[in-house]
Amino acid sequence: MRSDPAKSALFQAIALMGKAFASPVRLELLDLLAQAPRTVDELAQASGQSSANTSQHLQVLHAAGMVTRAREGTSVRYAVSGDDALALWLSLRDVSAARLAEVERAARAYLGDQVETIGPQELLGRLARGEAVLVDVRPATEFAAGHIDGARSIPLDELERRLAELPAGREVIAYCRGPFCAYAHRAVRTLEQAGRQARRLNVGWPEWKLGAHAAGPLTFGPGTG
Amino acid sequence: MRSDPAKSALFQAIALMGKAFASPVRLELLDLLAQAPRTVDELAQASGQSSANTSQHLQVLHAAGMVTRAREGTSVRYAVSGDDALALWLSLRDVSAARLAEVERAARAYLGDQVETIGPQELLGRLARGEAVLVDVRPATEFAAGHIDGARSIPLDELERRLAELPAGREVIAYCRGPFCAYAHRAVRTLEQAGRQARRLNVGWPEWKLGAHAAGPLTFGPGTG
DNA sequence: TGGGTATTCAATAGATAACTTGATAGCTTG
DNA sequence: CAAGCTATCAAGTTATCTATTGAATACCCA
Numbered sequence: 472m473r474s475d476p477a478k479s480a481l482f483q484a485i486a487l488m489g490k491a492f493a494s495p496v497r498l499e500l501l502d503l504l505a506q507a508p509r510t511v512d513e514l515a516q517a518s519g520q521s522s523a524n525t526s527q528h529l530q531v532l533h534a535a536g537m538v539t540r541a542r543e544g545t546s547v548r549y550a551v552s553g554d555d556a557l558a559l560w561l562s563l564r565d566v567s568a569a570r571l572a573e574v575e576r577a578a579r580a581y582l583g584d585q586v587e588t589i590g591p592q593e594l595l596g597r598l599a600r601g602e603a604v605l606v607d608v609r610p611a612t613e614f615a616a617g618h619i620d621g622a623r624s625i626p627l628d629e630l631e632r633r634l635a636e637l638p639a640g641r642e643v644i645a646y647c648r649g650p651f652c653a654y655a656h657r658a659v660r661t662l663e664q665a666g667r668q669a670r671r672l673n674v675g676w677p678e679w680k681l682g683a684h685a686a687g688p689l690t691f692g693p694g695t696g
Numbered sequence: 697m698r699s700d701p702a703k704s705a706l707f708q709a710i711a712l713m714g715k716a717f718a719s720p721v722r723l724e725l726l727d728l729l730a731q732a733p734r735t736v737d738e739l740a741q742a743s744g745q746s747s748a749n750t751s752q753h754l755q756v757l758h759a760a761g762m763v764t765r766a767r768e769g770t771s772v773r774y775a776v777s778g779d780d781a782l783a784l785w786l787s788l789r790d791v792s793a794a795r796l797a798e799v800e801r802a803a804r805a806y807l808g809d810q811v812e813t814i815g816p817q818e819l820l821g822r823l824a825r826g827e828a829v830l831v832d833v834r835p836a837t838e839f840a841a842g843h844i845d846g847a848r849s850i851p852l853d854e855l856e857r858r859l860a861e862l863p864a865g866r867e868v869i870a871y872c873r874g875p876f877c878a879y880a881h882r883a884v885r886t887l888e889q890a891g892r893q894a895r896r897l898n899v900g901w902p903e904w905k906l907g908a909h910a911a912g913p914l915t916f917g918p919g920t921g
Numbered sequence: 922t923g924g925g926t927a928t929t930c931a932a933t934a935g936a937t938a939a940c941t942t943g944a945t946a947g948c949t950t951g
Numbered sequence: 952c953a954a955g956c957t958a959t960c961a962a963g964t965t966a967t968c969t970a971t972t973g974a975a976t977a978c979c980c981a
Contacts (some may be wrong), residue, residue: 477806481876482720482727484799488792489723492714494969495707502707511928525972526929536795545927545978552795559791566784567713570777571763574709581702651706719939736958749940751959756938770948770957 492537492563496520497528501551501560504538505677506609506648507616508550558681564651578651586659588673589644591684603642606630608658609676619646619679627654627661634665642668648676703791708725717788720744722753724774726785729763730902731834731873732841733775783906789876791900803819803876811884813898814869828867831855833883834901844904852879859890867893874900 497519503509515525529549532538537560539552551557568574583696589597597603598621602612607614607622614624625633627647637643643662647654655671660670674683716722724743728734734742740750754774757763762785776782793799805829814822822828823846830847832839839849850858852872862868868887872879880896887894899908 475806477802478724479720479801481799481806482723482804484796485723485789485792486718486720486796488788488796489714489717489719490968493711493718494714495704495711496969498707498710498714499703512926521971522928523930523972526927526968536792542978545925547928555787555791555794559787562780562784562787563713564710566780567710567761569780571709571713573712574706577702577706577709578927581700581706715938721939737956746941748942748960751957752939755959767958769949770955772958818968 477645488535488537491532491537492560494528494531496524497532498560499531500525500528501537502564502648504551505557505560506613508548510543510546510548512546514549539693554681557677561649561677561681568651581651582653582656584656584661586656587670589670590673591679594644594672595684597642597644603644605644605646605672606633606637606658607647607676608645608654609647609652613648613676617680619684622646627658630658630661631665634662634667637667639694642670644670644672646679647675649677713760714755714764716762716881717785719753719756720756721749723785725750725753726757726762727789727873729774729776730782730785733773735771735773737771739774750771778899779906782902786874786902786906789874793876806876807878807881809881812895814895815898816904817833819869819897820909822867822869826866828869829862830871830897831862831883832901833870833873833879834872834877838873838901842905843901844909847871852883855883855886856890859887859892862892867895869895869897871897871904872900874902 475586496518500514503517511522511526511529514520514529515522518525520528529538529540533540533549536660537552537556538549541548541550543644551560568578594603594605598605605619605622607624608627608630609619609624611624612625614622614626618624626638645655645658645662647658650673652675655675659669659671698837703918713774716726721743725739728739728742736751736754739745739748739754743750745753745877754763754765758765758774762777762781763774776785793803819828819830830844832843832847832849833852833855834849835851836849839847839851843849848861850861869885870880870887872883875898877900880900884894884896
């Protein structure tokens with residue numbers, strides 16, 4: 472077994488994908504791409520990195536097979552390469568949150584006080600009975616790239632002046648990018664200060680897309696069926 | 697959004713776990729630990745690394761929350777820290793195999809010619825009807841640490857001289873560490889050369905343990921239910 | 922065809938990581 | 952308590968990674 476060159480090549484090849492997850496900048500880019508495909512420039516702006524640096528990190532992600540690249544006129548649009556790649560990123564994120572106290576701590580510090588949540592099952596029931604209204608508080612472009620069926624788009628920074636659009640007497644459920652995104656937290660606080668009843672959906676669009684609404688608790692990895 | 701320190705800290709913390717997957721040596725250690733807990737020395741020997749180097753890599757894995765550490769007299773025994781961590785490693789492995797041609801290529805080169813396979817569902821049926829016998833061809837210590845219910849242990853290097861133990865007239869199903877392990881391939885070839893009917897189970901012990909037998913095809917990530 | 926923009930390439934300096942070697946600490950046994 | 956073993960630490964060398972800068976390329980549009 473000592474230094475079998477073929478086996479060694481196998482692990483080396485897998486490590487290429489592992490390296491993709493070794494930089495916080497790349498993780499942030501991946502997290503942005505999990506919401507919607509974007510161009511290099513959009514990603515550079517959203518992540519606060521230089522264009523060149525963003526491009527280089529995207530190439531690492533591309534070499535690892537995590538993202539696809541497509542020319543669009545003068546721009547190049549990157550996207551997560553598939554549901555399996557998306558699920559892998561979410562798994563890494565969730566396992567690290569479960570296993571690393573530092574991630575939990577950083578998440579709490581970033582999100583602020585917890586707000587009341589609702590699960591996918593209960594949400595579907597309340598929506599079907601007309602008791603609740605579902606609001607996507609992400610930026611409009613991300614809503615356009617994909618959203619939960621039946622949701623209406625009110626980006627967080629427009630929420631305050633568009634409160635009237637929300638029917639009174641119905642509870643408002645807000646969702647955003649996922650459990651580590653602050654938008655829905657802030658939306659719920661804004662809504663409550665406006666005297667509305669509001670909760671946060673405990674999954675984001677990527678988790679929903681992968682099927683969180685079809686089953687109960689989140690599960691990981693191969694063969695959970 | 698530009699350089700939010702709290703958000704940046706979050707990705708930095710997650711990247712700590714990402715870094716764990718960035719080295720082929722660590723991946724090999726993780727792969728070994730996926731079969732059974734082991735001491736530093738055992739891991740060093742199995743991976744062909746120096747003791748000190750192995751220890752350092754294990755510390756990185758430990759800092760990432762992927763493995764646990766327990767003193768056992770004069771030794772220290774490491775183990776994968778839980779089913780979620782195990783599933784994450786298997787997902788990384790499988791997604792990289794699906795997305796990176798180089799991984800596929802290296803796997804084929806390592807495993808040699810394909811042999812006929814059988815799935816968990818069909819296996820359970822044949823076992824229940826007494827038509828097949830299931831053999832675990834991994835080293836005995838890995839069998840002792842956990843194995844598929846009803847399997848008998850015949851390590852690959854003992855298979856040839858223990859052929860008589862296998863009842864004639866029944867198909868032999870061999871399994872080992874997983875889809876990237878060569879043991880079961882070699883076992884099937886050995887058995888066929890001895891005139892026995894044999895197939896390879898298309899999952900290994902870790903996949904089975906995580907529930908591959910309970911459902912059909914492998915699925916990835918959160919919320920597949 | 923030429924100007925403008927988006928992306929990538931190339932080169933560099935600074936930071937991090939990998940592996941080796943030799944020393945240290947913890948446990949077991951005589 | 953001393954000897955012997957296992958694991959970890961510390962220091963040093965080499966290799967790799969990151970981010971920056973400035974140049975080059977690809978595309979669009981006039």
